[in-house]
Amino acid sequence: MTNFANSLKAEVSRLARKELKTEVAALRKTTSAHRSEIAALKRDLKSLLAEVKRLSKQRSQSPARSGNISEDDRPRRGRRAKYSAEMLAALRKRWGLTQAQMGQVVGVSSLSIYKWESGQVTPRQSQQDKVLALRNVGKRAAAKLLEAA
Structure with a gap:
């Protein structure tokens, strides 16, 4: 009986x-399809993350290129004016000055103006106040300031 049982x-x-x-073959096929789909996702x-990063970087640089000051940079009643690199670049372009000429008006070097406009460095508060006073x-007045400097 053991032989029969075995x-x-x-x-x-x-x-x-x-x-x-x-x-198991059906499960393997389904698993393989899911893995492929996960890899594609x-x-x-x-x-998409790279695209978002590129667009956000482009968006942060675009106001400086266009020369326009955004609505957020414009002073509002009852609020203190805020310094921004885009505002400085737009001001210089509005006046039609080079970075070296803008540096003479503000009393700093052209390299400082370049770094301020590119956002690499933020000027000291006293220099920010000078720039904000020039807004x-x-x-014509800017040309007179340049001649005086």
Whole structure:
């Protein structure tokens, strides 16, 4: 009877493996498809993050290139005027001055103006106050200030 029991046990195991093999194959196929989809989503996410980073960098640099001051940089009643690199670049372009000439008007070097406009360095408070005082000066007055400097 032991031989019959062993044969029966072996046959049941074989049939169970055969049935499981088809089920496992379907699961493997599904798992493989999911992994491929996850990898594609990761690639898409990476490219989208790079695009967001590029656009945010472009957006932060665009007001300085266009020469326009954004609405947030314009003073409002009851609020203290705020210095920004974009505002300085727009002011210089509005006056039609070079960075060296702007440096003479403010009393600093052209390298300082370059670094202030590019946002690499923020000027001291006393220099910020000088720049903010010049915001309402027109082009002719700026030319007189340049001649005086």
